[in-house]
Amino acid sequence: MAALKRVCRFNVWINPVFDERLRAEPDIDLQIGDLQGPEGALRALLEQAHVFHVSPARDELPRRWHVTDALLAECPNLLAVSSGGAGFDTVDAAACTRAGVAVVNQVGGNARSVAELAIGLMLAVSRKICVSDRLLRTQRGFSRESLMGHEIGGSTLGLVGIGHTGMAVAKIARGFDLRVLAYDPLLTAEEIRARGAEPVDRARMLAESDIVSVHCPLDDTTRGSFDAAAFAAMKPGALFITTARGGIHDEAALAEALTSGHLAGAGLDVWAPEPPTLGASLLALDTVVATYHTAGVTHEARRNVASWGADQIIGLLKGERPPRLVNPEVWPAVLARRARLFG
Template sequence: MADIRNVPGPRTDDRFTVGVSRDFLDSEGNNVWGDIRLGELDAGPGVDWHYLPRDTDELLAADVDGLDAVLFAGPAVTERTFAGATRPPLLFARFGVGYDAVDLNACTRHGALVTITPDGARRPVATATLALLLAVLHNLPAKDRLVRTGRWAEKEQWMGLGLTGRRVGLIGLGNTARDLVGLLRPFEVDVVAYDPYCPQDVARVLGVRLADADTVVAEADAVIVMCALTEETRHFVDARRLALMKPSAVLLNVARGPIVDEAALIEALRCRRIRGAGLDVLESEPPDPRNPLLSMDQVVLSPHALAWTDEMSAGNGGSAVRAVLDVSQGRVPPFVVNREATEEPGLVRRLGVWAAGSGTVGVHA
C-alpha cells in the first residue's frame, strides 16, 4: 500500500510541474543530447517545466518534492528520493530503457510511476548493434590503426569475417533485439536466441529459433547480449559459457556491463579462446586505465554511447515527453515498468484530479 503520509490533498493550482534532470546540460547550459523534444512540453496545456537546479547522481526529496513529474537520464531514484517529501512526483520518466538505478519498490510504495522509452531507443540501438557487429567482424579499429601508425603492410594479419550466412545468437529477444533481427535479414543469417519470456509464436514469426542459453553460445558465430540486467542475468555470460563458444566466434554486449563476467572475458580473449569482442558497456564505467581490454586489438569499445545519435535523442526524448503529457491528462502512459503502482490509491486519486481537469474519462491508458 502507498505511504499514507504521501497521499496528497486537493491541489491548489492547475499547473502540472515537471523537473528535468540537470545532467542533460553541459557546462554552458546546452543540452548535450540536442533536441529531446522538450518543446512539446511547452505545447502541453497547463504544463510548466524547468531544469532541476542541482546536478546530482541521486535524486533526493529536496530535488523533486512538489513536482508532478521528473524527466531524467542519469540520476538514481532511491528511497531517499521520497524521504520526508510531502508531495512526491507522480511520474519518473526515464530517458532510456535501463532502470537498474531506479528502486522500483520504493517508487511503487510512494505511488510513483516509472516509465522507459523502448519505442525511442529500439531502432537506434538495433542499428548501433549492427554497426558494432560489422566493426568487430571486419576488424575495423585495428585496420584504422594500421593506417594511422604506418603499418600498412600488416593488413594481411587482419582478415575479417563476412556476416552473410553466419549464425547470430541473441541473449534476450525483446523489442530491440527483434528490430535487429529485421536489420539482419539481408545478410541471410540464421538467428538463434535465448529468452525464457519470449513466446514461441513471436519467435516463429520473426524466423528465430529459441534455445537454451548454452546452445545459443555454443552454436553462434556472434553472441550478442541484449537482455536486461537483473540478479538472474548478472554474470550470465561467465567463464563456463565463454568456454562453450567457438574459437572463431565474437561476443558483443550492448546491454549492461555486469551481464558479462569481465575478468572471464579478458582471460578468454587473452588466450584466444574467442576471436574478439565488441563492448558498448563495461562492468565499471568509465574503466580503469589499466583495464586489459583497452589494449586489445581484437576488442572494439564504446563509452556506453554507441547509439547516441540525433535519432536516439528525438526518440527517447519524445517518448519520455509523451509519458509526461499522458500523466498531465490523468492517463497511465505506455511503458510503465512498475505496473503494480497503478493500483495504489494515492496515485489513482492524483491521476483522477488531472483527468478531471483535462476532461479525460478514466485514468487508465
Template sequence: MAPKVLVSDKLSETAVQIFRDRGIEVDFDPSIGKDKDKLLSVIDQYDGLAIRSATKATEKIINAASNLKVIGRAGIGVDNIDRAAASKKGVIVMNTPFGNMITTAEHAIAMMFAVARQIPEASASTHAGKWEKSKFMGVELTGKTLGVIGAGNIGGIVCERALGLKMKVVAYDPFLSQERAEKLGVQKVDLDELLARADFITLHVPKTEQTSNILNAEAIAKMKPGVRVINCARGGLVDEVALAEALKSGHVAGAAFDVFEVEPATDSPLFNLPNVVCTPHLGAATTEAQENVAVQVAEQMSDYLLTGAVTNALNMPSVTAEEAKTMGPWLALAGHLGAFIGQMTSEPIKAINILYDGTVASMNLAALNCGVVAGIMKAGNPDVNMVSAPVIAEERGIKISTTNQNKSGVFDAYIKVTVVTQTRERSVAGTVFSDGKPRFIQIKGINVDAEIGRHMLYTTNNDVPGIIGVLGSTMGKNEVNIANFTLGRAAEGGQAIALLYVDAPVSDLVLADLQATGKFNQVSRLEFDVS
C-alpha cells in the same frame, strides 16, 4: 492548478515544448541533475521529474519529493532511479523502451562488423602511417551463425538485420514463442545449443538476477572456438575477467563491448586486448534516438499528469488513455470497494480475493486490482496510492487473488471484494450504472442499491420495526441531512443493514447516540474519495 515538471537533464527543446503545449508548467535546468544538494532543495515543488542518466533519483531525493507523482527516464535503463523507494512513495517510474530500439540494434550490428574486420585497430594502424594489410585478416558475416540472447524489441531488430546480411540466426529467450520465432525467421534454441553453434553472440537482455553473468566462465567454455562476443545491452551480463582470459587464450577470437560492469569504465580486463572493440555506452547515442526518447517521455508524463494514462511504467500496470477514460468509473468503484472493507476491518488482513463478473472481466484487471488494494490500504495510510499499495501489501504478506467469470447475475458486470482475516471473511460488491456512477450492490451477502457519497453511515441490526425512525430522528436531532437512505436484510427477522449517504461527516456524538439506543449491533462512519 497546472502540474509542474522539472527537467533536470539535457532533453531536447522539442520535449520541453511538449510540456508547455499541454498546459504543464515546466522548469528546464540541466545543471540541477548534477547537483544533488540543489535537486534535494527544490524537488518538493514538482509533480514530475524528467531525466536522462545524469540525475540520480535516490531514496533521499524521492523521500523529499512530497508532491512528486512520476519520474520519466528518457531511455531504457533506470539504474539511476531507486525504484523501490519510488514505489513505496507512490511515485510512478516510466521509461521509453522503444525510442532507441533502432539505434541500439544498429550499434550492435556495427560493432559486429567492426570486430569481424578489426576496423578500429586497422584504422589506428593506418593513421600511424603503417600499411599492415596482412595483419588484419577478417571474416565474413555471410553464412555465419549469429546467436541472439534475448529476442525482444531490440534483439528482434538485430535478428531481422542479421537475416538481411544472409546470416543464420539462432535465438535463446525463455519468453520467445515458437510463433514469434517463426515470424522473425530464426530458430529458437536453448542456451547451451546457442553457445555451441554460434560464430557471433550478441546480448539483448536486461540485467536481472537471472541474466547477471549469463556468460560466465562455464558458459564461455561451452562456446564454439573462434567465437566473437558483442554486448550492447547492459554491463554485468558477461564475466569480463573470464572473457579476457578466453580472449588471451584464443578460444574467443574477438569482442565488442559498449557497456561495462562498472561505468564510467576507466579500467576493465578487456581494455588493451587485441581485437576488442570498446565504446563508451553509445547504443542510444544518435540524434534521432535522443530526440525520440525525449519526446516520448514528455508525452508519457503529460498523459499521466493530465489524464491518468500510464505508459511504459515499471512499477504499475499500464493504462492507455482510452482505458483511463472508459475504466474511470470502474477504477473509482474498485477504490470504493476497497475503502469500504479497509475502514470496516481492524484485524490484520491475510488475503484479498477479487471477483470480476461480466464485461468488467475483460478490462485491465491489473490496474483494477491496484485500485482495490489501494482503497483497502488507505484506511491505515491516507498517502497510499495505486503504485505503493501493492508494495505494502506484499511487505505484509497479504495474498491477492483474482477470479473472472462470464455474466452470472442480474448485472451486466460487477466487482466483488472479499478480505480474509484470522477470524472472519468480509465481502462487498458493486457495479457501475448507466449513469456512470458506482453503486454498492451487496454487503455481507445482503443485496442493496446504495449510492456512494463522501460521508456515509453504516449500521447493522436485527430486522425489527422502528430502525428507520431511530436513524431518522437521531440524524435530525444532530442536524445531519440525509441525502440517500438504503436498507437491506438477509431475511425477515434476520440480519439487516442500513447505509446512509449524508451531507456532513458523522460525528462521535451521532455514533454514541445510536449505540445508546441499543438497537444496533454495529455503527460505523465511512469516508470515500468521490472527487
C-alpha cells in the same frame, strides 16, 4: 484556473523537443535543477514535483539522486518517475511500487540505433576495421593479408533477448544471410519465431553461435550471467557482442577468454564502470572494439526518446494510462492520488 502540474528534471543533456513539448502545455510547470548547484535547491524542486524525469545513466547521475526509498520519502507529491531512456538503471522500480509511484520508460525509442551499432560491432570485429584504421594511421610495412578477417554472412547469430532491440537486430541480420537463434526466457517459442529467430535454450545458443549478441536487461537474473563458464561454453573462435548493460558480462573472464584465443573477438559498448579505466585489460586487446555506451546515442534516437518521454508525461498528468508503464499494478493508486491533487 487548473492547478499547476510540476515536472522536474536536472540539467543533463536532452533533445530540446522535451522542453518544447512540456512548455507548450499551459498547466505544466517544468523546472530544471542545476546538478552543480546546492543540494537544497534540488531537494526543494523534488519536494514539489509531480513527475521526476530522471537520467538512466547510473554512472553519470550522482547516487544521491537515484530514485530509492530514501529519495521517494522526500517527494510527497510524486506521481511518477520518468526514465530518460529505454532502461531505468537509476530507478528502484520496487521502491516506487511500494510508494505508489508510477515508473515509465521509453523502451523501443532507440531500438534501431542500438541494433545498427550491434551489427556495426560485429562487422568491425570480424573484418578488423579498427585495427586496420590504427595501423594505417601510425605504421607502414604491414600487408593487407595481416589484416584479413572473416565475412559475417552465412554465420549463426545467437541473440540473448529478442525484445525491441533484439528484434531489430534479427531483421537487419536477415539482410546478411545470418541464421538467427534467440534465447529469451520471457517469451514463448511462437513469439520468438514471430520476431524473426529460431527459439533455443541457452546452452544450444552458446554452443552453436558464431556470434553472440546480448540484448537483455540488467537485473538479478542476468547480472554476471556471462562468466568464465559461459565464455567457455561458447563456440571456439566465436565473437561476443554486447550493447546491453555493463555487469551482465564478467570483464576479467572475457579478457581471459580472448587472451587464451578461445574467443576471436568482442565488440563492447557497455562497461562496469562507465567509462572503464584507461588501464582496463580489455582496452589493451586488438581483438576488442570498444565504444562508450553510444549504441542508443544518435540524433534520431535521442529525439525519439525525448519526444516519447514528453508525450507520456503530458498524457499521464491528464490521467491517461502511459503506454510504457513499468509497474502497472500501481496505476489505480496513481489515478486516485492524481484526483486528490488536481481534482
